[in-house]
Amino acid sequence: MNKYYSWLILAALIIVVAILPKPLVISPTASVIVTILLGIALVWVLVLTIRGHLIGRRVVFLFIGASLTLPFFMNFEMPIKVSPEVKILYDALAKLPPGSKVLAAFDYDPPSAPELQPQADAFMAYAFKHDLKVIIMGLWPQGPQQANMSIDKVLQYPEIRAKNPKYGVDYVNLGFQSGNEFVIQRMGSSFRGMFPRDIYNTDYDKIPLLNGVENFSNIDFVFNLSSGYPGTVEWVQIAVDRYGVKVGAGNTAVQAPSVYPYLSSRKLTGLAGGMSGAWQFEQATQQPGKASTYVLPQTFSHTVVIAFIIIGNAALMVSYRRSKRGEA
Amino acid sequence: MDGAVISTWLAALLTLGIMSFVYKDNLYYKICEAIFIGISAGYWFITYFWDSLYRIAWIGVVHEGRYVLLGGVVLGAMMLMRLFGKIGWIARWPLAFIVGATAGLKMMVYFTTNAMAQIHGTVDDTMVAFGGGDLYDLIGRLVILIGTVTGLIYFYFSKEHKGLFGGVAKVGTWFLMITFGASFGYTVMSRMSLLLGRIEFLLTDWLKLVK
Amino acid sequence: MLALLRIAKSIVFISSLLFVISILPTHSVYSRDTSPSSSDLGPITVRAFDTDNDAGGSITVEWDDPGYERLSGFAGFLVWRTNTLTGTSDSVEVTPFGTRTYDDRSVSDDSTYSYSVAALVNGERLMSTPSMQVRSSKQWFDGRLTWVLILGLIICGAVIYFIESAKRGTKLFLRRIAGLEAIDEAVGRATEMGRPILFVAGIQDMDDVQTIAGLTILGSIARTVAEYDTKINMPVRASLVMTAARETIKHAYVTAGRPDAYNDDMVHYVTDEQFGFVAAVDGIMVRERPAACFFLGAFFAESLIMAETGNSIGAIQVAGTAMPAQLPFFVAACDYTLIGEELFAASAYLSGEPRQLGSLKGADVGKAIAMIVILVGVIATTIASAWNSESMLWIENLLRQMFSTG
């Protein structure tokens, strides 16, 4: 009997998915109702638990699945508070006049892409929109490829397509250079020495954007996306400490705490940390992107986990009270 | 149907198969698991073959004349003697070499990077604390000092955890628990992002329910 | 002929360099003083010496800047090398601003060299007088590691001392570890229930000490398993671990007097892929329903997937790892967890062999030293900063020097 049930549910699901409109978006009112229903369901689980019916792990899984899936269809905006460290980053970028030259160092590889790619997209979109000239490089071999993926994506945005940024004039990708922090150090005397050719093998001197770009003194801002070594720490220690250029960074959530000290000593001009840093950056630059679609599911799933911790503790309290009553 | 559609469907079906495990073990999962084991074992088999056997050993010895690599080949061959019952015991030699070298190598690496560097870090942190800084930092650095020392006392095996010593060791376990709680809480969010990525793939690329 | 070619190359190189320098913009990130003229400045003094603590092939060049860097047309220092055996000269490097040393790694131990440094100002080269002749050499000891060696010898000496004294029969006290009784308990329960034991020695290969520690615990467990005739299932992620684990279990069965009951398939390779391995282990857990699961070794993100699946089938779970990032998950999901060092200590405890236990005593000496150093360091700093005590400052600096690892 049980077997048939699961097949029936599966069949029903397939039919529902097939007849659903694509893309599926539910109205703000309906979204609020779904959220409230989810909340009521959690309260119901709490009540059940207090009454002594412990729920199984599958119920937890169901709630996690629902809290990660449903928000994708919801059409209401979660107000996002931009943290001070992202605000500093945004302010520094906003101060740059059009035509400013920004060095973007992509120091990460695909495993960190879920967290850093949205930041990269938001940064590239912002730069193109505000006519900042972007010079891309990587201390990690796969960094420049990640940059290209981001550019390909951003160029699809209508407003940016209208601006039609040109390679070599509005942006350039210098590629990867091995040597870790020594690359930064030697860029202090000459960019050309470290990157004689760009990623497409064009000579440094034949690229219009790089005309007159000799070292850090010709760069207005450095934006570093980093997930480890070499990365933000090295950029701060060399580019900021020795050459006095401003550096802002986007980091993975795991790495962010290790660069907080630089933020408080004002060596680092702004920091976007992990997924939340990404959506705050999108919020600050007012261009919702991939990270912003993750805000709701992330918040929902987090709330659900916290709710279940509370439910678990409620169950514990109840069992305490029971055992005490038993003793008396 | 073009290649991209087939790829998406294949990836989606495999994704669902693995996910079905959290409900319960079932035939669908078993099939995905079997494919996973077979494909990944084969992947590494081939990778080892080309990257180690061919690129390091063959190219190294035959084309670059690095005869020192023959030592590795000899050890590897001894390893394969396992397959021939009688002289299988010779496989212990390469094992003995690897275990010995690992012990020597890791002993020094851990001693410097884990023990010495961390002791240095603790002393350094607390030195800064008493040199200045605000209350927030001062308390924090005192906590580092107390936490590290009591934590070490917890790991001290030569004395029974009784009396004052036991009390201090207990504080050590508290610090360990706070540490574990914090790192656990810290990873929850990034783990959710991973699942979010797969769900987004299913909803967007496969079902096209989300734009 | 070759020398001529080299000289020609050098000329081409230098002239192209000079061309580049001549088109360099004249401003820099550093604020400049009111430009003194280059003729006011004294000569650059250059010293060259063999780079210490290395495998040869490297010479360090150092120079003093009498003030060229503050000149407005300054573009960098050019390091110029002359091979005094062949008489050839070439430029090695133009160093960035603020640099006063250069490590030349392109020298041969068989030649002698002399170096000069030129300040590049407005396209001119203001050359220093050459340094003394110098030859690079290999060293037999890395002087930076002196303190590592001393402290290492103290701790290793302590370990060996206690091993020896245990061998001679000295009674050594060691407190018990909570997780260890759980191991016997878990094996006992599996035997009672007639269900198998699952053992995972981490997902690293034999080049990780944690894997070896896991295998040594396996040795003790396998002995009990062999005696009680419990079934053991051990999937592995690396083939070398498979070979080593087979030796370990086989030895346990032989010791228990039941070599015939041993079977190679108790230990079986699955796949080298981290999550493929997890998929298989999860499958084994839900299908074979082991009564006890042991996770002892190096683990990564898969730790919680396995521990939660094990929990869902109601197995007794004992975990142990020295991966700090994974400990929280094992602590949360397993019945007992050997935390960090306890993993390494466990095998010594389980063997019950006095010599093994002695080695733990030695490690305790290390911990005592660590605690004393931390406390002395803190007290010394406090006193040094509060009362300006010279001797305390000396202690503080000594400790810093001792424990700085490069």
Place this chain on the structure above:
Amino acid sequence: MKREIPLIITFVAGVAFVLQYFIPHYPFNRFENIFSDWFAIVGAFAIWLGALSLMKLCLLNISKKSHDWPISLLIIISFLSIVIAGAIDGFHGLNSVPATSFRDPGTNFDWFYQNVYTPLSSTMFAILAFFVASASYRAFRARNTAATLLLVSAFFVMIGRVPLGDYLSGWLPERMQFSQWANWLMAFPNTAGQRAVMIGIALGTVSTSLRIILGIERSHLEG
């Protein structure tokens, strides 16, 4: 003799690799590289043993017609298909000019990697999210002091990292907001605990390594 030789090998290798740490002189400076090359080569030989063990168990299942024998057959088929693809791609790459790799985009081997291997491994990694939730539901209960501390610190770090925490504590001065609590917990108590664990691990590694080098710990070498 059968027993002594491996112990001698272990001892010599162990001592040699401790010495190489301190000696920059040739040939000691090459030891680490040589070891990693040798290790890779031995691993490449050893994986034949592993693969054969996997195949043997599967064939055993099939020949015994045990419950899941078609699954075992599927393992063999998938294994062989990618191995054959990788072998053909590899040999093809050797002969083509310029030489290509079996991993290059567009090869059959890469097709398996992109469309089968990657979705499977990333999904297996992703279901960790479910287990994180169920583990926190079960484990984070205030049963005793230790468990309560675990719960409380996890709770603050979690809530400090989502917008929710900022809303709940937004009215407080900046230093007292949840995100600051989370940062403080990560920066100080967490560092302290990690340090104690790491120093312990280092000393445990030293004593275990010494036991191995001195031949006291040798269960992996006796069969």
